[in-house]
Amino acid sequence: MRAAMTARFPLEPDATEMRHLVDEAMDRIVAHIESLPQQPAQNVEGATEFARTLIESLPQRGQSYEKLLDQLFDELIPRSFNAAGPGYLAYIPGGGIFHSAVADLIADAVNRYVGVCAAAPALAQLEANVVRWLCEIVGFPRGAGGGLASGGSLANLTAITTARDERLGGDFQRGTLYCSTEVHHSFQKAVHLAGFPKKNIREIAVDAKFRMRTDLLEEAIEHDRQKGFTPFLVIGSAGTTGTGAVDDLARLAAIARASGLWFHVDGAYGALFAMTDRGRERLRGMEEADSVILDPHKTLFLPFGTGAVLLRDAGALRRTHSMHADYLPQMQTEDELVDFCEISPELSRDFRGLRVWLPLKMFGITPFRQQLDEKLDLAAVVTAELRKIKGIEIVAEPQLSIMAFRVVKPGLAEKELNELNRNLLERINARKRVMLTPTVLSGRFVIRICVVSHRTHRDRIDMAVEDVRAAVDEVLSPES
Numbered sequence: 189m190r191a192a193m194t195a196r197f198p199l200e201p202d203a204t205e206m207r208h209l210v211d212e213a214m215d216r217i218v219a220h221i222e223s224l225p226q227q228p229a230q231n232v233e234g235a236t237e238f239a240r241t242l243i244e245s246l247p248q249r250g251q252s253y254e255k256l257l258d259q260l261f262d263e264l265i266p267r268s269f270n271a272a273g274p275g276y277l278a279y280i281p282g283g284g285i286f287h288s289a290v291a292d293l294i295a296d297a298v299n300r301y302v303g304v305c306a307a308a309p310a311l312a313q314l315e316a317n318v319v320r321w322l323c324e325i326v327g328f329p330r331g332a333g334g335g336l337a338s339g340g341s342l343a344n345l346t347a348i349t350t351a352r353d354e355r356l357g358g359d360f361q362r363g364t365l366y367c368s369t370e371v372h373h374s375f376q377k378a379v380h381l382a383g384f385p386k387k388n389i390r391e392i393a394v395d396a397k398f399r400m401r402t403d404l405l406e407e408a409i410e411h412d413r414q415k416g417f418t419p420f421l422v423i424g425s426a427g428t429t430g431t432g433a434v435d436d437l438a439r440l441a442a443i444a445r446a447s448g449l450w451f452h453v454d455g456a457y458g459a460l461f462a463m464t465d466r467g468r469e470r471l472r473g474m475e476e477a478d479s480v481i482l483d484p485h486k487t488l489f490l491p492f493g494t495g496a497v498l499l500r501d502a503g504a505l506r507r508t509h510s511m512h513a514d515y516l517p518q519m520q521t522e523d524e525l526v527d528f529c530e531i532s533p534e535l536s537r538d539f540r541g542l543r544v545w546l547p548l549k550m551f552g553i554t555p556f557r558q559q560l561d562e563k564l565d566l567a568a569v570v571t572a573e574l575r576k577i578k579g580i581e582i583v584a585e586p587q588l589s590i591m592a593f594r595v596v597k598p599g600l601a602e603k604e605l606n607e608l609n610r611n612l613l614e615r616i617n618a619r620k621r622v623m624l625t626p627t628v629l630s631g632r633f634v635i636r637i638c639v640v641s642h643r644t645h646r647d648r649i650d651m652a653v654e655d656v657r658a659a660v661d662e663v664l665s666p667e668s
């Protein structure tokens with residue numbers, strides 16, 4: 189009877205079919221994850237040409253599930269940066285803990301609606317707890333709150349829009365915003381999308397450690413006031429993407445308070461290091477912010493798709509995002525219960541809280557803290573080891589777990605040095621045990637190492653050092 193139904197209604201698989209779907213996928217997933225350390229750190233030669241061959245029209249008929257899985261695991265997934273692997277020291281890794289993947293399966297399978305509290309109060313509360321825990325990590329007082337976004341960029345947009353409404357209301361065209369030259373570009377994007385003219389952004393120069401020059405910030409605020417602008421927001425970086433620099437957040441908080449500015453902290457990469465003793469010390473002042481963003485899909489090792497925006501005054505988010513509609517259920521009036529649609533641009537959305545809640549409840553915070561402590565240690569180790577290699581210049585010491593270096597050769601002009609370092613990076617990455625990415629600092633092409641993934645341990649850092657050493661020998665040898 190049930191089999192006949194499944195044949196008639198293929199979108200409603202029966203128990204056997206459901207198990208088959210999951211088992212077939214799980215066999216391949218487990219084999220994939222177990223082989224991550226042996227997989228190349230990236231494998232994208234010819235991948236774009238291959239991608240072009242995949243364009244196809246809307247399928248009218250179905251195909252074998254097993255064949256589709258094989259195509260995914262054998263042909264499509266391998267042709268990429270191995271962002272889940274231990275050798276991915278590029279951009280900002282996260283790794284992707286498996287427990288969150290299981291949570292996603294549960295959340296998608298039960299498909300409860302958490303956009304409004306009334307539809308699933310207990311599940312909404314579970315997600316609200318996640319936000320409370322993140323506020324606790326940041327050091328925010330009672331009364332703080334926020335929500336989960338798809339990532340740091342959306343979290344930045346939510347924070348900037350809220351700050352705009354709180355401080356400037358509808359008349360904001362003369363409002364000016366202050367960031368360092370090293371700020372993540374999602375800030376400029378958020379400012380633009382929030383309706384500000386791009387020319388209202390003041391990019392303040394950085395010091396030798398790539399931190400915002402607070403003396404120049406104060407001058408810029410004063411200068412703008414005299415010109416009739418309304419200085420209203422300063423963003424501090426709790427770990428820049430380029431070099432991992434942590435702005436002097438305590439000083440920025442003091443300046444913001446004295447000048448009546450909103451103090452926003454971009455902690456997409458760095459804020460969660462506050463779980464560790466060393467991180468908390470380095471991030472001192474973050475707890476004084478009006479808003480903080482952070483990315484569990486970076487430093488809580490979650491799969492891509494989870495950022496968070498946290499506000500010192502939870503009510504501010506509601507004041508910006510709350511809208512009435514007659515077809516929606518009654519919204520909550522108590523502070524303890526949250527309607528996520530009232531504090532974010534989204535109405536319908538995935539039940540994303542579960543992917544953070546499940547691993548944190550299963551393990552508590554300790555293994556996450558240990559992992560982050562290990563990353564701080566590994567960044568120090570890789571810096572010390574690279575410093576021993578003749579020709580290497582450490583351009584940025586790790587303030588958290590990102591460092592930057594380059595090779596120097598006497599007699600070469602800056603342009604030639606940049607070419608030499610481009611060549612060096614290609615040679616390191618060609619070995620495929622690690623993947624590193626560059627940035628440009630005041631015209632200098634430098635190579636970054638970002639240690640974040642929960643799968644990266646000392647053995648992989650030793651491989652990174654070996655590969656850099658071998659590549660440096662090649663580019664500095666008289667024959668090259």
Ligand SMILES: Cc1ncc(COP(=O)(O)O)c(C=O)c1O
Nearest residue numbers: 280339340341372374429456457
């Ligand atoms: C410091 C910083 N801020 C913001 C972002 C944007 O975050 P997302 O990629 O999650 O949108 C990033 C991304 O790497 C980042 O490093």
